[in-house]
Amino acid sequence: MDITRTPSGPDAPLPWLGRPTSEDTDRGVFRKSRLVAAWGEAQVESLVRAGVLRRVRHGWYADATAHPAVERAVRLGGQLSCLSALRVHGVWAMGTALHIARRRQPREVRQGLVVHPVHTLAWATALAPVREALAQVVRHHDPETALMSCESAVNLGMIGAEEVQTMLARAQQWKQPILQRFDPLAEAGSETRLRLFFRGRGAPVRAQVQLTPLIRSDLLVGCSWVIEADSRQHHGSPADRMRDLERDLTLIRLGYSVTRLSYDQIFHTWDETQQVLSGIVRTRQHRRPPKPVDMVGELPLFPASRPG
Incomplete structure (x- = not known):
């Protein structure tokens, strides 16, 4: 995109500013030096007067696309860093507090704000990149919280498994017994929490096991206990519910026991x-191999389980 072209109204986003990576670490909030380098100071001031840009604080501006959390962090x-940055990037992250990195703690304690002090304010962007945000989570939070985000980022293809393992190996020694249980197959924090729970109790558990050509389980405990962690996003509609019930009935017919847990059960009433x-x-029943239920005829193929 030609950076010499400028927006024509207050609702128009700014053109691309030559970001060094594919990550969008601006999210509509820009350091003034980058804007000046692209257009010159006179043009930046013109955009401010036109309402295309607004001052967030000294040296920082926002446009109409500014992400609220990113803008608040800069203000x-x-x-915006740590868990909050990961949520903006689309990585699974615990909690709802606003995490920011800044030189020192604010004078007043603000509810819902977590400040991670840093020695310098050397960043050029308003949003911490995924790698830096993950490193902050590993450094500042408990190992379960760290694994949830690290495994999600790997599953989304935002960082490699080997790089994450190197990052985890550098964490504090007391965290290592949990961090060494890293599994790149986990797709969400709920699966991570459940897997850690079962391993902590000596129960063999595997993630994302293909039980039939059409059915893959979130977790398989032992030989025959299927655990499904239902997210709010993918299991909320009546059609989703029907698909899940048909899927469970098929697994029961094949001799598996199925436990389906909601997001609230995994996090709010844990x-x-x-x-x-x-x-x-x-009861150790999960150690028994699955024993298919006797029935006449072929295993029914429910509509929700059919290919295509």
Whole structure:
């Protein structure tokens, strides 16, 4: 795109500014030096007067596409970082607090704000890149939270598994027993939490196991216990619900036991959920091979399980 062309109205986004990587680490909030380098100071001031750009704080401007969390972080004197940055990038991340990196803590404690002090403000962008945000999570948070985000980022193809393993190996020693359980196959934080739970209780568990040509489980515990972690995004509609029930019935016919857990059960009532799962683990029934249910005729193929 020709960076000499400028937007014509306050709702028009700014043209590309020669970002060094494919990650969008601006999200509509720009350091003034980059804008001046692209257009010159007079043109930047003209865009401010026209309402295309607005001042966020000294040396920083935003346009109509500015991400609210990124703009707020800059307004507070920092860069959106850690878990908050990962959420903006689309990586699975725990919590809802606003995480920012800045030189020192603010004078007043703000509810819902987490500040990670840094020695210098050397960044050129308002949003921490994925790699830096992951490193911050590994450094500042518990190992379970770190694994949730690291495994999600790998699954999304935003970082390689080997690079993540190197990052995890450099973390504090007390975190290593959990971090060494890194599994690049996990697709979401809910799967990570459940996998860590079962491994912590000595139950063999594997992620993303292809049980039939058409059915892949989130987790397979032992030989025959299928665990499905239902997200709000992909299991909320009536059609999704029907597909899940048909899928479960097929697995039961094949001799598997199926436990389907909601997002709330995994994160909001986790203590109660752990008690129930622990009781089932103690029965050791998951160690028995699946025994198909006797029935006359072929296994029915439900509409939701058919190819295409």
